[in-house]
Amino acid sequence: MQVVKKIDELRNIIKQEKIKGNKIGFVPTMGYLHDGHLSLIKKSKEDNDVTVCSIFVNPTQFGPGEDLDKYPRDIERDMKLLKENKCDILFYPDVKEMYPNGFYTKVTLSILTDKLCGKSRPGHFDGVATVVTKLINIVNPDSAYFGMKDYQQLLVIKRVVEDLNLDVNIVGCPIVRENDGLAMSSRNVYLTEKERESALSLSKSFKLVSQLIEKGIKNPQEIKQEVCKFIETHPFTKIDYVELVDIDTLENLNELKDKFLLALAVFVGKARLIDNKIFEIK
Numbered sequence: 001m002q003v004v005k006k007i008d009e010l011r012n013i014i015k016q017e018k019i020k021g022n023k024i025g026f027v028p029t030m031g032y033l034h035d036g037h038l039s040l041i042k043k044s045k046e047d048n049d050v051t052v053c054s055i056f057v058n059p060t061q062f063g064p065g066e067d068l069d070k071y072p073r074d075i076e077r078d079m080k081l082l083k084e085n086k087c088d089i090l091f092y093p094d095v096k097e098m099y100p101n102g103f104y105t106k107v108t109l110s111i112l113t114d115k116l117c118g119k120s121r122p123g124h125f126d127g128v129a130t131v132v133t134k135l136i137n138i139v140n141p142d143s144a145y146f147g148m149k150d151y152q153q154l155l156v157i158k159r160v161v162e163d164l165n166l167d168v169n170i171v172g173c174p175i176v177r178e179n180d181g182l183a184m185s186s187r188n189v190y191l192t193e194k195e196r197e198s199a200l201s202l203s204k205s206f207k208l209v210s211q212l213i214e215k216g217i218k219n220p221q222e223i224k225q226e227v228c229k230f231i232e233t234h235p236f237t238k239i240d241y242v243e244l245v246d247i248d249t250l251e252n253l254n255e256l257k258d259k260f261l262l263a264l265a266v267f268v269g270k271a272r273l274i275d276n277k278i279f280e281i282k
Contacts, residue, residue: 001082002089007138010091014052014140022049026141026168028132031055032072033081036176036184040145041085043173052139053082054091056098061127072189091139098134107133107160115250116152116263117274120240128153129160136161136168143169147176149183151261151276152250175275177203183275190271198234199268202275205230209262209279218256218281220244231266240265240272247278257281 004010014024025044029037037053044051055078062068075092082090106126112118113125136144146154154172161170176184181203182196191199205227212223227242244253247261256279263276 001079001087003079004089004091005093005097007093007097010052010089010138011140013089017050018140023143024048024139024141025051026136026139026144027051027053027087028135028144028146029053029055030057030071030186031078032074032186032189033078034176034184034186034188036147036149038081038085039176040147040173041082041087043171044143044145045086047143047171048141050088051086052089052091052141053087054093054135054139056091056093056131056135058098058127058131059095060099060103060130061124063121063123066121067187072186091135098131103130106130107164109156109159112152112156112159112250115245116241116243117265118152120265125153125156129156132157133160133164133166136166141168143171145171145173147174148172149175149185149274149276151263155248155250183273185271185273187271187273191269195236195269195271198236199266199271199273201231201234201237202264202266202273205264206262206277209277213256213279213281220253220256220260223256227262227264231264236269238267240267 025048027040027044041051057071059068107129108126118125148154158170161168180200182199208230209223212226224242224244228239231237231239243263245251245261245263247259253260259278259280261276261278265274
């Protein structure tokens, strides 16, 4: 595995691979890798000749008081995992390489970002959209892979790619879960043993929603109240949001029909966890 820290060096490597006719797959991450990330690497390797993974904890997507300084990092462990999973290139720039003269240009959306995580983390998706645009321009991949746990992020990135005519295929990949159902996240490391038990309330709420739908309940507010009640019966939980929204626009729904997304963000102890599931009314 090649480890590259400089933008110009990576561009030259990619240029040579493209001259050979090789397809490039790209998996952008903030590191502290888990099986969810590695599933993206696996998918990229299935689809492409060369797989690039980036590790960059992007400061522009963290707001004041968020966990930028404490965000888990272990580059030696990450490199070992990437080598074991046969990643071809690791792009590992520092902040000065990505933002050498400060940063005065933003990619900002007028839709999608004022809801869910964007509502409680203002400016977050500007940072995400901007850094992903930069990374796609640097790596110039044929396809880029993102997990569906960050469903809103996936929609935002797809919108940016469409609106700015970026020449890349965005691939959304299924959520990878622990054996107990907890969605894999780098922030799971923050959880104590007892907090982890409470964190399972997120994925367990999906069964509750299915049961309510089977009973014929189609009022989003009624289902939302029941989910909130369920999560709040668990200690250490503080709900950021529970929303039932349209799968394409993230708009709140007045009635459930066809497909909808249950989106959750819950503080469990110090960890802010997100999860989601698409349901279908038959």
